Amino acid sequence: MNIFRRFEAITRAEIEALAKAGALPAGLDLSALSVDPPREAAHGDLSTNAAMVLAKPAGKPPRAIADLLAERLRMIPDVTEVTVAGPGFINLRLAPEVWRAELATLLRAGREYGKAAIGHGQAVNVEYVSANPTGPLHVGHARGTVVGDALANLLAFAGYRVTREYYINDAGAQVDALAVSAYARYLEALGTSMDEAAFARLVPGRDWAYRGEYLVPLGAALAAHHGRDLAGKNEAVWLPIVRDQAIAAMMALIREDLAALGVRHDIFSSERALVDAGAVDAAVKVLESRGLIYTGVLEPPKGKKPDDWEPRPQTLFRATQFGDEVDRPLKKSDGSWTYFATDLAYHFDKWRRGFQVMIDVWGADHGGYIKRMQAGVKALTEDAAALDVKICQLVKLLENGQPAKMSKRAGTFVTLRDLIEAVGKDVVRFIMLTRRNDASLDFDLVKAREQSRDNPVFYVQYAHARCRSVLRHAHELYPDAALDGAALASSPLARLEDRAEIGLIQVLAQWPRVVESAALAHEPHRIAFYLSEVAAAFHGLWTRGKDEAQLRFLIESDRPLTMARLALVEGVASIVAAGLSIMGVAPVEEMRE
């Protein structure tokens, strides 16, 4: 149990004791009670709003309750000072031993420290990336990929049973367009010179949609595999064959991109397989049985009205019953299912696979889709499952503040691979988490490589490298000493006496809280911000060692003191490494290149 939780429990117990003694009414609602670090360190180590929360139900002024409670809290052995301040805050100061003990706990737990149980092993499905299998991933996919992956890591660390999933949209018109484009490259590989005119002649009625170079090897592979068998044939013959091979090739490409970012999904779900298995019919049947499907005519959308709008009866889902603005169509005019219909089936499938909590990570352009999907999940699961959708806003690529021009030639989009090659996987991952997911983000390629305070990746990594460096020095100084966490936990931590040292432990002790709140909010970016805070506290202490030699970590003449300080250093390294690991970033041992 972390310190904040522990004192929350103590506060509750004291309130109950007061109730038992008749000083407060029994059975008060304590759900809004919190124990937090106060904003101002000068106020104390911990602060609780207990008296203010209780004032109304207890029918007493907050200060009076605070005084009652403060009197009892003063009796707690670890508490050195209790003050009542402001409108009724109770501020606690804890004995330094409490913080030192927390450092020892941290060191013994190592990377397990801060692991939370709030998930209680509940199954959570995090679906992210899910890019169409029509080409390599580009920069636009990077943010959702990183956010989803870090969120999955975070939830796993908080005690959820996490499944990382990728939904392959391999059933729509897009993959047919991919097949057509691959076919063009196939004909080219057979020696046909492909241009607009040749394409129009050989593949009538189709667009050459995907013209990127990345389909050239696929064309060659098709030619090697099928020879001339597919040339000159009817589309109905070659398209399914080419399509399957093209999808497989594109997914292979995408998996390589994901691997380059350090992302590994547990499951790749195929839309086509889902449709073929009759999942859409099954989901629709469920909705039908609940009277949620009808045939009706929709109003044309206001404002921007489509040119070819014509009112016609459609199969509609009663999304409005579940908070959506309009009822949503399930069938296209040609009778096939809409994307929404298959997506309903997909989420129903997740539910049937045992997920009560689903998280989808989408791009900003899908924002208008959230309500209907949540409505669908509600309807299909009778409100027994929750769908949270994280929307990732655009990333603006910059070079020294100017829009980056990374495209190698006109018409070539910037691939994720280009970005990773430019700055490295860890920098990509870290920067993507330096903003809330729903705010747009500037990714400056120059700043991302810069070694300065300006660059949060560097700043945090530098703190870790400094820690490791000190520990390496210590190892040279005391070759016989065990410097692992467990050994350092037993060092004479009472020697950590400076306020800045205790202050740094206090920052480290917040890690479990940060994990919990970030996991509950589904906000992995909080980890990045917290690590910057840890780094700042550590760099501050480090630099003080320059002015005041007695504050340096390594004091050759005083081995016990050195060991205690190494414990602190190891604690910092451990927390930074743990946080980076959730972000999917490897901590560096040294900054030298």
Added chain:
RNA sequence: GUCCCCGUAGCUCAGCUGGAUAGAGCACUGGUUUCCUAAACCAGGGGUCGCAGGUUCAAAUCCUGCCGGGGACGCCA
């Protein structure tokens, strides 16, 4: 026209399951070099938290309306 997101220091943003005198970095001013380096640190100035109402003991945070920026809006995914 409807819906969603954003609007916090000159700039970039945290804080938003309500809590005390609203924070950080950059920029600006001044200072600090034996551990990994001034690639870092310390100090200082800088705010109607878009505007107006409301709820509350308490609002940047919740509710309503407006203003400004972005996005979405039957049959594309």
